[in-house]
Amino acid sequence: MKPNPRRRFLQLAPIAALAGCAAKPDEKTEDEKLPSMVGAPIRAYGERSPHDKTKRLVPDLKRPQLGSTRTPLADTEGIITPAGLHFERHHAGVPDIDPAKHSLLIHGLVDRPLVFSMAELKRLPSESRIHFIECSGNSGGEWKAPGGPDAARSCGLASCSEWTGVSLKVLLDEAGLKKEGKWLLAEGADACKMFRSLPIEKCLADCFVAYAQNGEALRPEQGFPLRLMVPGYEGNVCVKWLRQIKVVDVPYQSREETSHYTDLLPDGTARQFSFVVDAKSIITSPSGGQKMNGAGFHEIRGLAWSGRGRIDRVDVSTDGGKTWAKATLQEPRLSMAFTRFRMPWQWDGQPVEIMSRAVDESGYVQPTREELVAARGVNSQYHYNGIKSWKIESDGSVKGA
């Protein structure tokens, strides 16, 4: 057998290493002195490329614990919003919760009040569903003055994720819902202990308590360790940091369902428990703040969603609403989730106004701002879903119209 040169090297290696200890550091071999072309090492949790600067829009607030950040819709692709870009809305800051100490209490009009630890919740049958969440205050500025300058400012209080958790019906069945139980109060563990009342039919139909978002634990600002998911309803009812569910007979008229999240009409009355999110769409590319780099081919892209189910159609106009063409809808088209649409377009370099109009499976057609104002005036603050248009100037700049 020939002596194996590699083995000999290995045998000598300890000696060489000892010798190396004594040697001066600059005595590297010629090759060792070459700059390494090998990239960064492995790491425990992947972060974004330092070149990717996409971030939420953070307004300048005197109380940043009471407010919202917006998803940069124009800078996201597909239908899933990364957890770190999901919009935020807090009423009293983000609590720091140890999941080992967190539990969910279910009581009220039930046969057996129950407390579930997080570990117990995770043992129960688990479901994952993709749903948007939209704050009913999204686009609220457009009631008074349309022209939100870009997609984030105009429409960024909407995001979409895959959520994983336990069906509320499973939990209510465990506790044994009494037939007098008609409403459910869901309360968070934030400093203001925010709560909302929800009709029991909806809770049994498709609500769930979620502990995960896009495959990992919820982010603190999304309710870690547990939030309520109420598909298709205004975001505020998806109570974060969920700690308590009480089954009751009537809605309890919380501050968040009286003073706020009610829609004032011109006759001075206000709609209450206006939960459902109406169909809405927005062109994200080209959109306000962007610059068209030259005439010729552009793909118009955008997002559409509805709290009443699937998106059936999105129409796009490139002549200020005179004519409309059907956009292509990217699959999957899921109920109460973002749907991506796109349409090829040749821009002739002339000033134009582009806009999109969503139609959902219930047949509801996204209205114009004029139709909305005719129905509700301009002081209703919530649930604005008017058709949004962008003006493209001949220099390629895109502005909110």
Place this chain on the structure above:
Amino acid sequence: MRRLSLILCSIALLAQGPKYKLGHAPSDADVSKTDIFIAPDGKGLPPGKGTAFDAKETYSRRCARCHGTQGQGDQEGPLVGGKDSLKSAKPLKTVGSFWPHSTTLYDYIRRAMPFDNPGLLDANQTYAVTALILHWNGIIGEKDVIDATTLPKVKMPNRDGFVKDERPDTGAKAKKK
């Protein structure tokens, strides 16, 4: 026959029983500590009482820096005013002009105020500042005693101002009025 109904009965009971048998029963003390909901009929209101007159010190110490010395608003929105403004071009929604239920005020102050340190006020102080805000809005008198019995009886000016959600209210799908 009796045996059959007994069997049927126990099957029905079984069907309603827990399926997974996870979770445990909370103690009554745990439930009453966590359950601070107040119903619009006053259920859940704790013992204690207060008047607007009693509230002056608590209010100026715990609330005034954010809501103004007279509830007129300062760092934060006002707690008073806006009477008859809801139909106008500039509606002002406050406890007095907009809130439909007096019980919401006690519930909200107890759970969420003062903003930085909810829970600082005891029940008497909470009844008192509740009374003060109602008094400033011209809804009750300065010496009216507010407690678990009287608070739910206070009729808010905008009690009948809320209507059902009537959407869809645009397009072919609009609900006919």
